[in-house]
Amino acid sequence: MTTLTQTQNDLIAQLRAICGTANVLTHEDPSADLSPWEQDWRKRVHGRALAVVRPGDTAQVAAVVKACAATGTSIVPQGGNTGLVVGGVPDGSGTQIVLSMTRMNAVRAIDPANLTITVEAGCVLKNLQTAAENAGFLFPLSLGAEGSCTIGGNLGTNAGGTQVVRYGNTRELCLGLEVVTAQGEVWHGLTGLRKDNTGYDLRNLMIGSEGTLGIITAATLKLYPQPAAQLTAWAAVPSMEAAVQLLGLAHQRLGPGLTGFEVMNQFSLSLVDKHYPQLRVPLWQGSPWCVLLENSDSENEQHARGQFEALLESAMDSGCVHDAIVAESLSQARGLWHIRESITLAQVQEGLNIKHDISIPVSRIPDFVAETDALLAREVPGVRMVDFGHLGDGNLHYNVQAPEGGDGKAFLHDFEDKVNTLVFDQVLKFKGSISAEHGVGELKAAKLPYYKDPTAMAMMRALKTALDPQNTLNPGRILA
Ligand code: FAD
Ligand code: 2HG
Ligand code: ZN
Numbered sequence: 068m069t070t071l072t073q074t075q076n077d078l079i080a081q082l083r084a085i086c087g088t089a090n091v092l093t094h095e096d097p098s099a100d101l102s103p104w105e106q107d108w109r110k111r112v113h114g115r116a117l118a119v120v121r122p123g124d125t126a127q128v129a130a131v132v133k134a135c136a137a138t139g140t141s142i143v144p145q146g147g148n149t150g151l152v153v154g155g156v157p158d159g160s161g162t163q164i165v166l167s168m169t170r171m172n173a174v175r176a177i178d179p180a181n182l183t184i185t186v187e188a189g190c191v192l193k194n195l196q197t198a199a200e201n202a203g204f205l206f207p208l209s210l211g212a213e214g215s216c217t218i219g220g221n222l223g224t225n226a227g228g229t230q231v232v233r234y235g236n237t238r239e240l241c242l243g244l245e246v247v248t249a250q251g252e253v254w255h256g257l258t259g260l261r262k263d264n265t266g267y268d269l270r271n272l273m274i275g276s277e278g279t280l281g282i283i284t285a286a287t288l289k290l291y292p293q294p295a296a297q298l299t300a301w302a303a304v305p306s307m308e309a310a311v312q313l314l315g316l317a318h319q320r321l322g323p324g325l326t327g328f329e330v331m332n333q334f335s336l337s338l339v340d341k342h343y344p345q346l347r348v349p350l351w352q353g354s355p356w357c358v359l360l361e362n363s364d365s366e367n368e369q370h371a372r373g374q375f376e377a378l379l380e381s382a383m384d385s386g387c388v389h390d391a392i393v394a395e396s397l398s399q400a401r402g403l404w405h406i407r408e409s410i411t412l413a414q415v416q417e418g419l420n421i422k423h424d425i426s427i428p429v430s431r432i433p434d435f436v437a438e439t440d441a442l443l444a445r446e447v448p449g450v451r452m453v454d455f456g457h458l459g460d461g462n463l464h465y466n467v468q469a470p471e472g473g474d475g476k477a478f479l480h481d482f483e484d485k486v487n488t489l490v491f492d493q494v495l496k497f498k499g500s501i502s503a504e505h506g507v508g509e510l511k512a513a514k515l516p517y518y519k520d521p522t523a524m525a526m527m528r529a530l531k532t533a534l535d536p537q538n539t540l541n542p543g544r545i546l547a
Contacts, residue, residue: 069161071095075117078138082120082164085130090121090170094161104165107156108149109415109422111510114157116143119165125245125253125284128166132282133251135164141539142166144278146189146220149212151422152508154277154544155220168219171284174198182290183242183259188219188283195288204290207234211408219283225275227504229404232459233326233363234291236504238274243287246273249280249535259287272530277506278541280534294363296371297326299400300379302391303354307433309387310358310458314429316387317360320378324371327361328459329407334468335455338413339406346406350390358458359407410455414466419475420453421467421486425494426503429461436463439493443467446489447482462503465490491518512547 071079083091092099094115104119106112117140122128135142141163145155157163168189175185177198184206186195192213199206208221210228220226221237222244234240243258246269256270273281304310310330317325336351351357364371375393382388394400414420427435436454443450449470456464467486469478491501491514501511501518516524531538531546 069094071117074138075140075162078134078140079118081134082118082131085134086120086122086127090123092119092121093117101165104145104148104167105156107153109151109153112153112156114159114163115161116157116165117162119167121167121170123170125171125247128171128247128282128284129251129253131164131166131251132247132249136249136251136537136539139537139539140164141542142278142282143541144168144219144223144282146217146223147191147212147215149216150220150224150508151424151505152502152510154224154506154508154541158543166282168217168282168284172217175285177202177204177290178259179204179290181259183287184290185243185257185259185285185287186218187285188222189217190219192216192218192221199290200293202290203293205293206240206288207291208237208240211411218286218288222274222283222286223277224506225504227457227460227462229327229329229407229457230361231457231462232328233323238271240289241270241274241286242289244270244273244283245285246281246283249537249540253284254281257285257287275506277508277544279531279545280540282540292365294326295366296364296368297400298362298364298368298371298375299394299403300360300362300375300391301349301394301403302358302360302379302382302388303350304356304358304388305354305386307356307436310356311429311433312385312387313358313360313382314459316382316385317378320381321362321374324362324364324374325360325459326363327359328457329359330455330458330463331357331359331407331410332452332454333357334451335410335413335453335466336406338417338453338468339409342413342416343409346402346409348406349392349403354389359403407455410453410464414453414468417468418473419479420469421479421483422505423465423467423487423490423501424462424503424505425465425490425499425501426460426462427494427497427499429458431497431499432458432461432463435493435497435499436465439465439490442489442493443486447486449473450486457504460503461499487514494518507545509544512543512545515545515547
């Protein structure tokens with residue numbers, strides 16, 4: 068056990084006075100297990116926190132930040148800890164505090180006429196969706212981790228998910244924020260306004276800043292009417308070119324009804340079939356790619372089904388779809404989505420892997436995949452590609468699994484940097500982004516300066532210095 072300094076002991080006493088003893092956990096208490104807050108979801112890093120602090124309201128967050136600022140103590144904000152880029156866990160120094168936001172989970176208000184909901188940052192996404200649904204509305208952000216990720220984390224990472232084609236990223240769903248600054252001041256920006264041109268856009272600066280510029284304590288978010296009908300289809304397509312062609316057709320035929328368009332390669336589905344055979348993956352064996360489409364209709368189910376069938380018929384005529392099924396019931400539709408959402412877990416079962424969360428203009432994705440697959444096969448013999456993701460938004464999870472039977476740890480040690488450089492160089496060549504939705508965190512921070520415009524990097528550093536001159540908010544994340 069490391070011995071704490073007098074300053075650290077005094078700080079912990081102060082944090083306990085602010086949040087209550089039960090809400091400040093430290094390693095000094097032998098019965099406290101801090102691992103759930105110190106270990107990231109992918110088990111890439113197990114840090115060591117000075118303390119895990121669980122504030123109950125915004126005033127407590129502000130007081131905690133002030134106390135930490137006075138001692139120069141770093142703060143790592145954390146929501147559901149489902150992030151995939153090592154952004155929400157402490158480093159190994161034992162000097163940082165984890166600010167866990169999960170106690171701040173209230174729905175503060177729903178304004179039906181303004182179509183907004185105001186929630187605290189620690190509200191779990193699923194609970195937010197349910198609150199919207201109970202009020203007769205839709206909150207459309209949807210992702211595999213929705214049962215445990217929080218809206219604060221979604222805003223911190225500007226999460227994407229499976230309904231971006233129609234509703235946009237978390238950024239597009241947010242109208243206002245309440246934020247505690249690095250100095251412990253509260254910015255009361257919880258406006259439900261759709262138009263406000265009074266200067267710099269601080270809301271959008273905070274969204275996607277991964278806890279490095281301020282701590283989001285609450286948000287006002289957009290609500291939408293529930294669609295009259297939602298239909299899901301699963302199609303086997305002969306190539307990535309065909310998947311892109313089908314996307315074009317779906318835009319034409321479904322218009323704004325096109326809500327989700329996901330692509331999955333055969334190997335990604337074979338992993339789901341191998342590790343979760345009970346999910347009964349359809350149509351994967353005879354096809355290199357499958358596509359999952361969602362159509363939300365404002366009229367009725369019959370209309371949605373008619374549109375979907377016409378789309379799939381015309382896609383089959385043009386050869387971009389070989390076979391397809393349209394879900395007959397809500398439970399069948401859920402089953403198809405469950406298969407798609409299980410790819411990440413199937414990859415975990417298969418072993419350690421290298422994740423890429425990239426975006427490329429949709430038109431260039433087929434060439435990107437063909438060229439980059441070939442380069443990787445040449446450089447890393449036996450490599451297995453788990454390609455899937457949100458093709459409708461040009462966002463691919465271009466993941467790399469160790470060769471069959473290989474040791475995942477050794478694979479990461481020997482190949483991670485080489486594979487990342489190869490893939491990111493290709494992303495640059497195809498004018499894409501090295502992070503489409505998961506963020507930069509710690510995992511991509513060292514690479515970012517090589518792939519982002521130097522002037523943009525300089526402006527980001529200037530903003531960080533201006534807003535957090537002591538570099539206490541999530542240091543080392545985004546900016547290495
Ligand atoms: P955490 O992991 O706790 O934190 C993430 C980042 O946000 C950290 O940098 C943290 O410091 C910061 N942060 C957290 N709370 C706050 C706050 N209140 N104020 C300021 N900063 C804060 N992501 C997608 O975009 N799309 C997907 O489809 C998707 N699917 C996923 C599926 C699975 C199975 C898993 C495990 C993850 C998936 N993710 C996806 C990644 C992850 O769920 C998202 O990044 C999510 O937004 C993280 O939310 P969280 O509450 O868990 O945040
Ligand atoms: C998804 O789209 C998530 O399912 C996770 O963003 C992607 O596991 C991944 O790489
Ligand atoms: Zn994703």
